[in-house]
Amino acid sequence: MDFSSKLLEQAVLEMSQLPGIGKRTALRLVLHLLKQPEMQTLQLTDALSNLRTQIKLCKNCHNISDTDLCEICANPTRVKEIVCVVEDIRDVMAIENTGQYRGLYHVLGGKISPMDGIGPSQLKIKSLIDKVREGEIEEIIFALSSTLEGDTTNFYIFKQLEGLEIKTSTIARGISVGDELEYADEVTLGRSIANRVPFESSLKS
Amino acid sequence: MDFSSKLLEQAVLEMSQLPGIGKRTALRLVLHLLKQPEMQTLQLTDALSNLRTQIKLCKNCHNISDTDLCEICANPTRVKEIVCVVEDIRDVMAIENTGQYRGLYHVLGGKISPMDGIGPSQLKIKSLIDKVREGEIEEIIFALSSTLEGDTTNFYIFKQLEGLEIKTSTIARGISVGDELEYADEVTLGRSIANRVPFESSLKS
Structure with a gap:
């Protein structure tokens, strides 16, 4: 031009x-x-x-924040023993919007992706392992997207946690609320049958 | 959010x-x-x-410019007697890219659009008429898009020029070079037949 x-x-x-x-x-x-x-x-x-x-990164969870400690980490009513591992602030915002989660977060800042030249050392993985070592965390919830990179990152962290006493879980994959079964992809539908939940517990939420 | x-x-x-x-x-x-x-x-x-x-607007043609007089108006090799009326700088850039035009421009800054609250007084129409009155322009080429607003603006300026000795023209509408006749809309195809040009002159460009 x-x-x-x-x-x-x-x-x-x-x-x-x-x-x-x-x-x-x-x-x-x-x-x-x-x-x-x-x-x-x-x-x-x-x-x-x-x-x-x-702008600062929260020194505890690495989320974007105006202060040294972000609003969520500084909130005394949050459950400090549960940590949800996410990719970036957009995931934090999405989970906060549900109003269903009372624990803390750990923002990795990305996913392991050799294609884009992102290895474990570029992500905030070490500080997560350190926090677990200090023994203050009881459960880690993996909430990365279920792509090849997300699964790789989950698995890498899972291996790093071996030998440490910690409960790990991952967010449930299944048919979206309101979706028709016939349009669901096979992998999602298959997982949602394999990981079926007791009917009574589905009534709660 | x-x-x-x-x-x-x-x-x-x-x-x-x-x-x-x-x-x-x-x-x-x-x-x-x-x-x-x-x-x-x-x-x-x-x-x-x-x-x-x-940023400044060129004091002659109202095009966006770093200087009081834009590069085109300040260029002594351009033909000052021909003025092409366009909507904004994007049209100037499009026409300059063809390398086919050696005259000057007059940038209106928009089109008459009562729906958007844009009347003739918000556009640089008066200064165009003044330039014509001073008698330095021989031909005005209308190059606004052929929409309702474009046609209205062309016609408004045309009426303002009544009684002044000036040649007016509008850019040719027709089938795009390389397009198939069968896919052309009727209005364009109809105009391109009505405004057919001598075969020899089509060989020049």
């Missing part, structure tokens, strides 16, 4: 570095900002640079 | 003000920036705020 303005070109170039934003979309977004009051652009740039320079 | 961090929440909120970017996409983009070096975010925010605060 041939821009008549260096300022415009630079803004489009930086915007198109974002994932899923091509040059055309970047130009559309930047031209939109030019039509809006100057205030809107400055609020956006302030919010982004404040976030990037001031 | 329930964010554990006010900084994150603010950044997602500002990002989701952009057109076509929902809260979920905004969160994905912001988390991406957090994973990248701090430099990338600062380059993005600098580029955006520099653009918004320093």
Whole structure:
């Protein structure tokens, strides 16, 4: 693209570095900002640079936080003996939205993925094992997505925990509530039959 | 969405003000920036705020420009007697890419659209009429998109030019080069027959 303005070109170039934003979309977004009051652009740039320079990771669970200890870890009413292992903050938000979980989290920051060059040392796995060693945790719930990378990561952590006295569990896989059986994939349906639960316990939730 | 961090929440909120970017996409983009070096975010925010605060509109054609007079208007080799009327800088870039046009532009900044509350006074129409009155322009080429709004805008300008000695034309509508006749819509095909051109002139381009 041939821009008549260096300022415009630079803004489009930086915007198109974002994932899923091509040059055309970047130009559309930047031209939109030019039509809006100057205030809107400055609020956006302030919010982004404040976030990037001031954000912290909770020193206990590694979740994104404004403070040294995140709101969840600092909350005295949460059950500190149960830790749910997730990939990133989006999973924390999804589980928090259910209102069904009262324990803490441990945010790995990704999944083991040799294809993307991510090994165990790039993830917050060691601090999880250390926490277990200190003996304060009773149960670990694996809640990574059930992909090859997720399963690999689960298994790696599981092996690291060998010999330590800890209960491990994984979130239940099965047919989504409201879904028709006939459209479910075989693996999910097969697992949901193998891991069937007593009828009375399904009445509770 | 329930964010554990006010900084994150603010950044997602500002990002989701952009057109076509929902809260979920905004969160994905912001988390991406957090994973990248701090430099990338600062380059993005600098580029955006520099653009918004320093950009100018060319005082002749109203195109986006770093200088008072844009590169095209300042170029002594361009034909100053022909002016192509377009909606915004994207149209200028599209026409410049063809390498077929040597005249100047006049960027309206939009189209007349009562539905969106855009009337003639919000567009750069008066300065176009003034330029014609000064008698330096010989031909105006209308190159707005052929929508209801585009046609309305063309017609409004055309009426304003009544009584002034000026040649007006509009870009040719027809079958795209390489397209199959059978898939063309009737209006386009009908116009391309009505406005047929001498065979010899089709050999030139």
